[in-house]
Amino acid sequence: MKSIEEGDFFEIAGRRFRSRLLVGTGKYKDFDETARAIEASGAEIVTVAVRRVNLSDPVQPMLTDFVDPKKYTYLPNTAGCYTADDAVRTLRLAREAGGWKLVKLEVLGDQKTLYPDVVETLKASEALIKDGFDVMVYTSDDPIIANALEEIGCCAIMPLAAPIGSGLGIQNPVNIRLIVEQSNVPVLVDAGVGTASDASIAMELGCDGVLMNTAIAAAKDPVAMARAMRLAVEAGRLAYMAGRMPRKLYADPSSPVGGLI
């Protein structure tokens, strides 16, 4: 079985990636902490938001000065967009600014839950894919919607574990497994992971990767948590590939019974 060293990678829209941990660049104390945490996470793909330049202070330090787009694959997101149109506009700007077409689509339903609006998400996916984007789509853990998004042409399905920034971990392992089993494109759990074991559980369910932001940024020591998450994703992947032991209701001795004095 190929392991990380021997090139266990996964492919999104024709591009190969070694790290199955994707990290957001929001919520950090400052850009310096952002850079150190991203570095420690071993992530190759980082999500970024698209926002207006602050014209009154245009030369304030910028994310790109700390997290080099040549070293990391920037994955522009549509956080804050509540309609398909907003999402498409935002990503077109992002494509022009960054020059890439691999994007993260997230069209949210409401402020309190930040739950995806799957109807608008379907619409936006269609529009973006027609417009040549490679769409990694943030969605609910609804297997029917996940399937529809794949059929529209999304290059990765990213069901939530729990609401964004809630840190509650995977609430519905049954649905995540259904989505993994039915999908022919990478499935990444995005949003709701709170600690290392949550990330491992996602990988043990067969996910191809995990995307997170708050769990690292909001830890007391983000850099340490970034390293923890890196190891956790690799651990979960390896455990999944290794094929875990069966669960048994009763015990099973680990030492031979024979030969006792």
Added chain:
Amino acid sequence: MKSIEEGDFFEIAGRRFRSRLLVGTGKYKDFDETARAIEASGAEIVTVAVRRVNLSDPVQPMLTDFVDPKKYTYLPNTAGCYTADDAVRTLRLAREAGGWKLVKLEVLGDQKTLYPDVVETLKASEALIKDGFDVMVYTSDDPIIANALEEIGCCAIMPLAAPIGSGLGIQNPVNIRLIVEQSNVPVLVDAGVGTASDASIAMELGCDGVLMNTAIAAAKDPVAMARAMRLAVEAGRLAYMAGRMPRKLYADPSSPVGGLI
């Protein structure tokens, strides 16, 4: 915060160990697989059983030929002992055979559950400690018993996550946390871990380490699972030291709301 590289270690009976994963040497297909899995696990301490030499075939290959006692700290166990006396006899033999006094005491209550008999365990602990042993004691997740074992002088408390060989993971996180909080000696979860995330959860509860055998040996690919467990224990430890984010019932946006087009 010190991390693995910078020497995050833990101490048992005055000896320092870097790896917080302790692995059993039972249930593998053969000695070769045992050696490769132990090697991949990064474990420094391995548990071994004490059994009669097979006199009809005394020169059959032996564990020590594959898992070098000079490289790994052998931790003789008392698996298969159901009384304090048996346990003490066995460990005296082990001490004579191996020359060390660091041992794993496990006095079991019955065949089906392999649950520890805490009364006999208390008795055996007392006898062994009087006899100069450093006792790492396998026990239930009863915080009163755990405390009593510590007061008797055990050098490490090893509550079970779930029955030996059940692979059910930590059944009672509340009790494990109570034991961790009250103990001044290392606390290691022993028995019942089934996959990587179980190991991380144990470390995220504040345990100093995890001891397992079946989860690695009974995986379809034990060597890969051994590496998964190595990473999982480190990931859980780091996540614990990093201080996880708070759990929230509602969402919390990871991208700034301001500056939206």
Added chain:
Amino acid sequence: MKSIEEGDFFEIAGRRFRSRLLVGTGKYKDFDETARAIEASGAEIVTVAVRRVNLSDPVQPMLTDFVDPKKYTYLPNTAGCYTADDAVRTLRLAREAGGWKLVKLEVLGDQKTLYPDVVETLKASEALIKDGFDVMVYTSDDPIIANALEEIGCCAIMPLAAPIGSGLGIQNPVNIRLIVEQSNVPVLVDAGVGTASDASIAMELGCDGVLMNTAIAAAKDPVAMARAMRLAVEAGRLAYMAGRMPRKLYADPSSPVGGLI
């Protein structure tokens, strides 16, 4: 606080119901068992399917001979419909056959998961409500979709606990609570309840009722399970209204400490 005896009821489309347990009439051994189980459940609303009459044997016993539509409110469902059009056709026939306009809409996505197709469900809801139906809609536990269905005019939102016939109980309590908190129409958990405690948990989350079929029909003794479910729904409702005690990490003595000898 009003309790069952003092008339704790809930309202669907202007009609009051005392029992918060709604039961399906499928999967029973025979019509006799169906009748006895429904009777034991105390349900006032029963779901029924709409199927072609078997013309080669038109006078075989019929559900209506055993479960009297005058005693129970028949709630025709659209089980087996995979598009909005099929659902609307089926319910128009049902309305003509039964003369009522209170219906259960379920438009499924696929055979394996029987997960609702929320897009088709939204479409069908709109068409049915325009056509004067009172729509109790089976949906996923997506709070955005649940909200959209309420805004379209559905008279009750019925999120699934877990896939139909899986008996896995509520997989995502977080989402069920979000839906309960945001809804101004009754919220009933439908599908996936497996045993009494599952039903109580649904009510303890604030649901107005529970709809189930397999959990009763597939029990070894359906009539006993029907009575268990009746009690469980009432128990959960009462516990919810009573306001449960706070969860505490440490203990709190139930007997006064003072006055000890």
Added chain:
Amino acid sequence: MKSIEEGDFFEIAGRRFRSRLLVGTGKYKDFDETARAIEASGAEIVTVAVRRVNLSDPVQPMLTDFVDPKKYTYLPNTAGCYTADDAVRTLRLAREAGGWKLVKLEVLGDQKTLYPDVVETLKASEALIKDGFDVMVYTSDDPIIANALEEIGCCAIMPLAAPIGSGLGIQNPVNIRLIVEQSNVPVLVDAGVGTASDASIAMELGCDGVLMNTAIAAAKDPVAMARAMRLAVEAGRLAYMAGRMPRKLYADPSSPVGGLI
């Protein structure tokens, strides 16, 4: 299958009881609320504490004036006792005061967890049984200890669900089921139940009954919660006797597929 009406009872020390809910009489606002809650719970057995009479105000209202010992079986407990001797002294006084020999033995280990001290509990059980008491023993969820207590002659084994007053519900269903399967005397979950579904879960695991105090007394409306618990215990018992449906990973349609238009 016999149900409550047709005489489903359980036997403790030769005496038959219909209600499987046993309730504590501590923590209520006042005696009046205690009486109403006990009455609503349908309990036949109530636990009481043994304390010094307040000689400066000997005629203050007494529990017995509100909860009539002729109507309810008083079960004196040894709450607050930390040694076997204290427990025996207390229960001898109780026997003299009440004239009964059915008692609840609880010997606690420490203030913070109120976890039972199983070693002292074993000792006290032996002494009490020799002295003619019928001992219902509060213990941990350790199946070996539970078995030992049964062999000593305890007439009922009462493992905790979670720490007293924590309201956390059953933390270790695996162990509770092991204890139920091995025991030939009634097994009652005692301590840690927080809401109705917790009580049902205990009964669904095969327990003969549930003993609680805080979950009722600390609810916002104790009388309503008492009724909820009564129904929940009956519901759980019935569900257990009815034989729940099997859990399935995938869906299983509740309506026949055939005969679709």
Added chain:
Amino acid sequence: MQSMQVTVNGESRVLTGALTLEDLLRDFGVDQRKVAVERNLEIVPKSTFGTVMIEDGDRLEVVHFIGGG
């Protein structure tokens, strides 16, 4: 007397002579109070069972309630 070819519940049948939907149902032994009928994708109100004439090529669905989740 011409014969008519109709489809009832997915099965094609040959009918002879003019007959109302009510006649058809009676011939099939179906209790018209407990069924609903769709004729060429149109619901046939129960009140008109006696007046609606079956025509060649009609596609009829005769349904009733059965047990369902």
Added chain:
Amino acid sequence: MQSMQVTVNGESRVLTGALTLEDLLRDFGVDQRKVAVERNLEIVPKSTFGTVMIEDGDRLEVVHFIGGG
């Protein structure tokens, strides 16, 4: 009439004159049917309340049932 020094429920008290346990309880206004008494770590059977004489230095515990978990 000598006075006696006894401890009742942990509090030391001075009593005068010979009195039975029953007298003592009555003086305290305690309903003897609802209590149990331990005297110098020995249970005093209710039937003997009337005959047991309080002696100097006695350690008495007078208990009853109160609400408990």
Added chain:
Amino acid sequence: MQSMQVTVNGESRVLTGALTLEDLLRDFGVDQRKVAVERNLEIVPKSTFGTVMIEDGDRLEVVHFIGGG
């Protein structure tokens, strides 16, 4: 020299003289390599920053990447 009234990032501004988008960005001190511009809901290709003339009433959005989840 007429003055123009445009909206840039939601704020209305008065500009004087003819200027290209490149001039405007330079005036604002913005590094044009790190931004993208939308003019009246149309994306302005970076290659044309130097040739696109700002016109009265233009609605401009000048965006860049910041940290986000």
Added chain:
Amino acid sequence: MQSMQVTVNGESRVLTGALTLEDLLRDFGVDQRKVAVERNLEIVPKSTFGTVMIEDGDRLEVVHFIGGG
């Protein structure tokens, strides 16, 4: 030369002639460095393998380490 009857690892064996524990182990082909021996419930220090004489009726346990959880 008298013969001795001993039990080794639970099996009774007949041995002839005087022999030390070291001899016995060598006869069995056992590598004495990797084993521990208990004689009549007493641990035999490795250093004394060469001097301890096997006696009639001895109960010997010869153990070593094997894989275990």
